Amino acid sequence: VxxxxxxxxxxxxxxxxxxxxxxxxxxxxxxxxxxxxxxxxxxxxxxxxxxxxxxxxxxxxxxxxxxxxxxxxxxxxxxxxxxxxxxxxxxxxxxxxxENVFGQPKTLIITIISAQFLSRSSSKANDVPDPYVEVSTHGIPCDQQAQRTCVVHNNGLNPIWKETFRFHIDFPQICLVLFTVYDHDVLSKNDRLAYFCLPMKTMQTGFRHMRLRSKDNGLTDSTLFVHVEIEGYEEEDDC
Structure with a gap:
């Protein structure tokens, strides 16, 4: 290969x-x-x-x-x-x-505003989640990027971040965007609480509520409130 x-x-x-x-x-x-x-x-x-x-x-x-x-x-x-x-x-x-061989590169601008009704890491867990959100893009090597928010301590009901991330994507047609919510833990591995994933080409701009899926892919009542912008490419970066 x-x-x-x-x-x-x-x-x-x-x-x-x-x-x-x-x-x-x-x-x-x-x-x-x-x-x-x-x-x-x-x-x-x-x-x-x-x-x-x-x-x-x-x-x-x-x-x-x-x-x-x-x-x-x-x-x-x-x-x-x-x-x-x-x-x-x-x-x-x-x-x-x-010549429209590859389509136009794009700049993806995502603002993570807040989340609602995040579940605990397990049914036996007694602690309140300390959530943060990681946004990652998955495509060819130059389009694979990841950024994360800060940690909001002891708030799984309605944590607020209001953090904006920019991703320069050369090949948006084969790029996936993954939103993952983690529970930060100082003494052990961070637990994955929920996620939402979709192809970049299907993303709609504006304010959006994303209904999150649990780590076993089941639908949950948790949501992620974001704002999405998609612009033309600003810089000509080679892969």
Whole structure:
């Protein structure tokens, strides 16, 4: 794959490919599906019994197209011989964007305003959550970024942040945006309370209430209140 990435993209443009987790993953852990998705692999098998970040990305990926289980590839993964797309290190030519080969880069501006009715980390936990929000983008390497808010102590009912983050995204058509709410803990690993994931191309601008999912992918009564802006790219950064 790393020796001839363009050839792999061209192969997936004309044939069905399926990727399986390695047989030595006896703990049912999942490989990162972002890389094979970026190469146009149609079927990436995952261990659904493992409720992890990977399953959150999978749920967000296929929430597009009405959640029917099928999503369309962008044009540069279909017309691969013309685009010569390299998911590892794609050097963009300005003429590529003018010809609408890859679509226009975007700047995603997200303001995390507040959350409502956050659950505790477990039914046995007696402490009130100390929540913070991590916003991460998942796509080709230059589009993978993460930023987080400060911690609000002892407030799971209506924590308020009002923090704004900017993400420069070169390939928004294959970029996923993941919102994850964590419970900060000084003495142990931070617990993942809830999440919301969606493709960037489906994001709507303005003030939005996101209904969060629990760490086992079930719907909750928790919500995240955000403001979304999407602008044209401000800087020409190479991957």
């Amino acid at each position: 790393r020796d001839e990435p363009a050839c792999v993209v061209q192969q997936t443009a004309k044939t069905l490919c399926r990727l399986y987790p390695s047989g030595i993953r006896q703990d049912s852990s999942n490989p990162d599906p972002i890389l094979p998705w970026n190469f146009g692999v149609q079927m990436v098998a995952l261990n659904f019994q493992k409720y992890d970040k990977i399953m959150a990305l999978c749920h967000g990926k296929f929430s597009d197209n009405g959640g029917c289980g099928y999503v369309l590839k962008p044009n540069y993964l279909i017309d691969a011989s013309r685009a010569k797309f390299n998911p590892f290190d794609h050097q963009k030519n300005p003429s590529d964007f003018s």
